Amino acid sequence: MRLNIVIGGKAGQGINKVSEIVSQTLTNQGYFTFNYRDYPSIIRGGHNFNILSISDKKIESHESKLDGIVAMDDNTIKVHEKALKKDSFVIKPDNFLEFGRNLNVALAGALIKILGIDKKILIEEIKEQLNNPESLKAAEKGYESQTKKFDLKKLNNKITILSGSKAVTQGAINSGIDIYFAYPMTPATPVLHELASEQLKHNCLVFQNENEIAVANAALGASFSGAKVMVGTSGGGYDLMTEALSLQGMTEIPLVVYLASRAGPATGIPTYTMQNDLGIALYGGHGEFPRVVIAPGNPIEAIEITNHAFYLAEKFNTASIILSDKHLAESEFSSEEKPSKPLKIKIERPIPGEKKVVKASSYESDKYGYSTEDPFLAKKNADERIKRYEEIKKECKKFEMIKFHGKKDSKNLIIGWGSTSGAIKDAIQDLDAKFLQVLYLKPLSDEIKEQMQKAKKIILVEGNVTGQLGRLLREKTGISIKNRILKYDGRPFRSDELKEEIREVLE
Amino acid sequence: MTQELRTDSPVTWCPGCPNFIILESARKALLNLIKQGYKRENFAMTVGIGCHAKIFDYLDISGIYGLHGRTIPTAMGIKIGNPNLTVLAFAGDGDTYAEGIGHFVHAGRYNTDMTLMVHDNQTFSLTTGQGSPTSQENYKNKAEPLGKSTPPLNPIKLALSSEISFIARCNARDITHTQEVLEKAITHKGFSFIEIIQDCTSFNLDVNKRDKDMYQLNSPCKTKDQALKLADEFDYNIRKGKIPLGIFWQENKKTLTEEWPQLSNLKKKGIGWKDLKR
């Protein structure tokens, strides 16, 4: 069973509340949901919509064909009716305009009825989330206005809803984060907001500096003093941070970087998604120095990977980059899984304030931290930096650097990473294909090459123009992937469309 | 850790460079503060990139030899990472007023309890003498053979309008006065800024040797207007008028540590984040 419902309106009308009420109700009923959020960079007006996908089995994507429209304005219907399936429904705002600000609550009530869920359950949920007489009345009126179309009986799944941003926040808190430095930039901003609201509860600090250059340099300063530090940004801000990233490589002061991509170069399409920043994550910053780049595909992985990032940064005095994007950061996923127990992060390096003088230098330096231009030391230091990378590689083998999904014995190998993983997993449900999800992009698992060599057909699926993972794999394995499904219009893959594209290549 | 805060690193400044004297003033100020109870292991420094920055290798305290222009945010980070540290930032005029001027303007707003010393030799020395924001107009250099076309920036005025809570100027050659002002800057609660007028023995020689025009203020100004007027006496441009030295401005403002309960808590407990129990 799978439904896709669009909930749309103008920015500021509160469409997210509809998704929230309905998703939470469905979660309590044991249904899996995936909520895709599509909004332009507009504060009021325009057209915002969510696609709420509902299933009795685990899903991590939305589809292109719609079972229904919940419209807060007429424009929503105009934009989306082309995508409606034959036997679909439309809930129009017209009958509920009297509820004013509670229009969204009325529409949520109407949708709950269509899905065939008991009124008692709706009322409980509204009490839980809003608890005021106007909202309750709106929900009830909405409910009563519709006739039941589906019959979503209670299931026995224990599900929680989480966005990628909330997951990164959780992972940072699990790791005992002390300070988060950031400058607002979509789609990294939700982590700034989440952590800021949690800071007093968890006794950590969230600091907004004057720009990303200050963010990255202050972060190195604070980490040098012995704090567990993370910074967060999107592509443009990351560009500004890269000189400091290079300073990290030289000084070996641990640093965790949360990089959430948006679409396109420069300002691009700021509130939309693309996987176009793998290149800068891997190579940003001058000179040659080790680093870790990890890309979670869903919130559970994001919780775990954020913890790995802190662990590896501290253990190897390196920079760990958590690579996400708008689609993972702002979509709401549901899951029955629990993240694994977080690793403890211990600071064992010398820090100022203790008896010994600690010097960290931007220059090539000797063992006391004093600048040197000595060719012998220059080479020795460079060799040690590379050796450290080998140690990182060894340690990473303890983690799941890659994952397999789909038919484990299939000769058709799909390769992808990050937020695209969800759509791939859902797309290959009944295809003869195995999906290799790359979580660790640096270091890269040696097993990938073996898998590529064994496969009969390889398909690369990525959300960018040039196939950045494909390029990395060619560099590391010598194998270039001919079949590529690339999407770069700022919108994530929809699993039903992706399924057809994969099927075409397989045939 | 050596008793005298010196290191074995070979000094590579040009012979006669006033950076030697700034190093001595700093060393003496720190030693004196240590005598008065400051913990030597709690001192931490940052430097930018430039001739001034080499002081990092010659002063035996902890710190980060950072990036060009980023002295201030790096130092702020060290302080936020452990509010019990006494943090000093050494920077050049290129560092502070060109590459990193944004950080300087914001420093007053944050009022981090730290001290910034700008070695202002009115040129980019390490990169062989190009014009800096404080170089005089018409300064001929290799990058601007026709002469620098813009008037110099007045750092004291900029500091005053940026609401920096401690603003002073010193003469690099005057060890006693620089040491004294530096001690006051370090003990000041909030962001302290010392603009140190420094001759360069290799580049922009035209602005050197102004000692006879310099005079010392008796006390900080009572009003911003007075301070701004005093700041105008020396415009970093023409070789006339007087150059006031000493503390132009000092006021009590809430510090960054005091603004944040999390940091005040660490300060009260006398610990950094590393030793915080959750």
Ligand SMILES: Cc1ncc(C[n+]2csc(CCOP(=O)(O)OP(=O)(O)O)c2C)c(N)n1
């Ligand atoms: C990002 C960056 N740009 C340029 C440089 C080259 N550079 C090194 S020092 C310097 C200027 C130094 O001038 P100043 O800060 O006044 O220090 P001084 O050498 O005069 O003490 C420059 C431009 C650099 N290191 N980093």
